[in-house]
Amino acid sequence: MALRIFAAALALFACGVAGAQEYPTRPIRLIAPFAPGGPTDLFARLMGAKLGERLGQPVLVENRPGAGGSVGAEAAAKASPDGYTLVLVSSSFAVNATLYPKLPYDTLKDFAPVTLLASAPFLLAANQGVPAGSVRELIAYAKANPGKLNYGSGGSGSGPHIVAELFKSEAGVNIVHIPYKGTGPLIAALVAGDVQLAFGNIFALVPQIKSGRLKAIAVTGRERSSALPEVPTVAESGLPGFEAVGVHGLLAPAGTPRRIVDKLNAECVAILRSPEVRSQLASEGAEPVGNTPEQYAAHIAAEVQKWGRLVRERGIRAE
Numbered sequence: 272m273a274l275r276i277f278a279a280a281l282a283l284f285a286c287g288v289a290g291a292q293e294y295p296t297r298p299i300r301l302i303a304p305f306a307p308g309g310p311t312d313l314f315a316r317l318m319g320a321k322l323g324e325r326l327g328q329p330v331l332v333e334n335r336p337g338a339g340g341s342v343g344a345e346a347a348a349k350a351s352p353d354g355y356t357l358v359l360v361s362s363s364f365a366v367n368a369t370l371y372p373k374l375p376y377d378t379l380k381d382f383a384p385v386t387l388l389a390s391a392p393f394l395l396a397a398n399q400g401v402p403a404g405s406v407r408e409l410i411a412y413a414k415a416n417p418g419k420l421n422y423g424s425g426g427s428g429s430g431p432h433i434v435a436e437l438f439k440s441e442a443g444v445n446i447v448h449i450p451y452k453g454t455g456p457l458i459a460a461l462v463a464g465d466v467q468l469a470f471g472n473i474f475a476l477v478p479q480i481k482s483g484r485l486k487a488i489a490v491t492g493r494e495r496s497s498a499l500p501e502v503p504t505v506a507e508s509g510l511p512g513f514e515a516v517g518v519h520g521l522l523a524p525a526g527t528p529r530r531i532v533d534k535l536n537a538e539c540v541a542i543l544r545s546p547e548v549r550s551q552l553a554s555e556g557a558e559p560v561g562n563t564p565e566q567y568a569a570h571i572a573a574e575v576q577k578w579g580r581l582v583r584e585r586g587i588r589a590e
Contacts (some may be wrong), residue, residue: 298329302358304343306336315359348376352526365574369582384567385521391557392492393470406509413444421447423466431470473556498556
């Protein structure tokens with residue numbers, strides 16, 4: 272009898288080990304909650320290709336844009352928690368918790384954080400006609416001419432919009448917001464002079480900076496960007512203590528088995544440590560992170576509080 276019990280227990284243990292080893296056995300869906308061609312989509316495709324190579328199964332990127340990324344996040348939150356649906360989110364994921372008061376999911380409870388993948392500062396760029404070449408000069412001009420300057424963003428509630436409002440709040444200036452439908456139209460408007468300023472994605476703005484169509488005022492990170500090392504930070508050039516970075520992270524639905532979360536975490540960290548990926552991220556002004564699920568969960572909670580406070584204070588609304 273004891274021998275039979277031992278044999279049964281051993282069989283169950285073996286099944287458990289086999290189950291732990293067999294993930295994944297079929298393709299994985301990676302939701303990119305923004306339109307094709309943008310930073311989140313491109314990063315999702317990079318990570319999806321690398322994850323597919325390491326896991327031995329295709330990782331298929333599915334674009335589900337809408338409502339600042341919340342449409343794609345909802346699809347992930349409501350998917351089966353089996354490791355076969357993931358979502359790659361941006362900074363808007365934490366902002367949306369306050370920006371959209373009736374989200375169809377709970378930002379802090381309906382997801383299993385895998386890891387914070389990468390972070391990147393925003394670039395404050397200006398049309399060549401703006402009579403300021405530094406943050407200090409820009410603040411002085413804006414205070415002397417309240418409401419005269421305007422800035423563009425890729426949409427209300429987007430990362431560049433929220434960062435610009437943080438800048439306005441800390442600098443005490445009045446600069447008018449003009450939203451556009453995406454990064455492409457925004458950059459075209461900035462070059463044409465339809466808007467004068469923008470806090471944008473470094474990778475998207477670098478060609479315009481190097482061609483002389485736009486001028487770089489500052490980057491929003493704690494340190495200078497490797498993509499534009501000659502450009503100072505906002506903090507060092509006129510607004511001490513200012514810091515705001517965009518992030519990308521990987522989430523699974525809440526309830527996803529911990530062994531699967533840990534496997535995905537280990538694979539992502541290995542990818543982010545590879546010289547090829549580090550070099551590619553650096554060329555786009557981004558830094559790899561690759562922290563633990565617990566650290567990423569704490570980061571999300573802190574970001575929800577930080578940006579939620581700003582959204583309420585500034586009366587920011589999604590449009």
